[in-house]
Amino acid sequence: MALPTGDNTTTPTSFLHSSTFFSLMRYLPLAAAILASTPLVSGHGQVNTVTSGTTVNAGPNQYWAGDAKNSKTATRVMYQASSPAYVLFDSYGDNSRMSCEGSAKSPAPTTISVAAGDYIEVYWEGATSELKGKAGTGSLTAYNPWVHAMGFVFDYITSCNGDCTTFDSTNAGWTKIAHAGIDMSQTISSDLRETMKNKPEQYYPTSGLGLWAMAKMVQNGSKWSIQIPSSLESGQYMIRHELAAVHNPKTNDPTTGPQLYIACIQLDVTGGGDTSLPAGTQAKSLYLPDGTFANTNVLSGSFNPANVPIPGPTIWDGVFDNARREADSTAKSTTKRSKRSHTRNHPSRL
Numbered sequence: 001m002a003l004p005t006g007d008n009t010t011t012p013t014s015f016l017h018s019s020t021f022f023s024l025m026r027y028l029p030l031a032a033a034i035l036a037s038t039p040l041v042s043g044h045g046q047v048n049t050v051t052s053g054t055t056v057n058a059g060p061n062q063y064w065a066g067d068a069k070n071s072k073t074a075t076r077v078m079y080q081a082s083s084p085a086y087v088l089f090d091s092y093g094d095n096s097r098m099s100c101e102g103s104a105k106s107p108a109p110t111t112i113s114v115a116a117g118d119y120i121e122v123y124w125e126g127a128t129s130e131l132k133g134k135a136g137t138g139s140l141t142a143y144n145p146w147v148h149a150m151g152f153v154f155d156y157i158t159s160c161n162g163d164c165t166t167f168d169s170t171n172a173g174w175t176k177i178a179h180a181g182i183d184m185s186q187t188i189s190s191d192l193r194e195t196m197k198n199k200p201e202q203y204y205p206t207s208g209l210g211l212w213a214m215a216k217m218v219q220n221g222s223k224w225s226i227q228i229p230s231s232l233e234s235g236q237y238m239i240r241h242e243l244a245a246v247h248n249p250k251t252n253d254p255t256t257g258p259q260l261y262i263a264c265i266q267l268d269v270t271g272g273g274d275t276s277l278p279a280g281t282q283a284k285s286l287y288l289p290d291g292t293f294a295n296t297n298v299l300s301g302s303f304n305p306a307n308v309p310i311p312g313p314t315i316w317d318g319v320f321d322n323a324r325r326e327a328d329s330t331a332k333s334t335t336k337r338s339k340r341s342h343t344r345n346h347p348s349r350l
């Protein structure tokens, strides 16, 4: 859910609850048509597609397990758009929900092959058409754009210890490979700012510098790029790609606070380096349920976009081997690089 005036408030459930049996019968064909066409429920969304080079892998159908694409997807099933649609602060300490939105023990049937050092592109899709065809959404018209513009994007990785299609990620240790909060060198486009004002889910900061990672994603056609560290040894891994929407600041109400949308994407990494992942951080220990992050309040008068720390562990220093390797390959030195362990992965517990 979003602000009272935010995400779609006409859900099939409320429709049904507000109807007498007689009027329900009158509207049944309409309700059936709505349910058959799109999931007309409260906002949010899911992964539409993941690409790796020329490989295009469709995300699962969250609403019908029998969909043919579900037998070919490498993305684990996420929550549907109705409760639970995302993970809230009262569940930040729950490994089952925090690792893969309830799919920790329900692997996807395939993996996507990607070379170490290369990128995968994740295309998000809104569950509703709130931003479809709206200015500032990167000309995405093939499906619904992602619906929120304020929030963080985090990327973690874990080893599947073999086969991702049988991997239980409940107690996995996650290593952060990228994160993004507010970029104070950029502004949101005036188009998207206006679109969000009309949603209505006004964008903060209301003027000046401060581009949230989520707005960057929406402006870029709801696409996010993730680089696989070139130092990482070959094998099967799972990416925990996470959007944290902050449009509905936390109060005493347990349905408020940052909304975590977590997509687990199974990869077969080829051509890797000589570095293995550190132990990482269990999903239940990534964020504090009452810390700085949980209490991010874009609506408070004192909100300062220049002082929004990024929560969770620091980025794994193995990621920076990408740059080191390039430097190494041009260096004259013939010294063999030793296999180093990377242990600087302490949670900052915000």
Ligand SMILES: [Cu+2]
Binding pocket: 001, 002, 007, 042, 043, 044, 045, 147, 148, 259
């Ligand atoms: Cu939402």
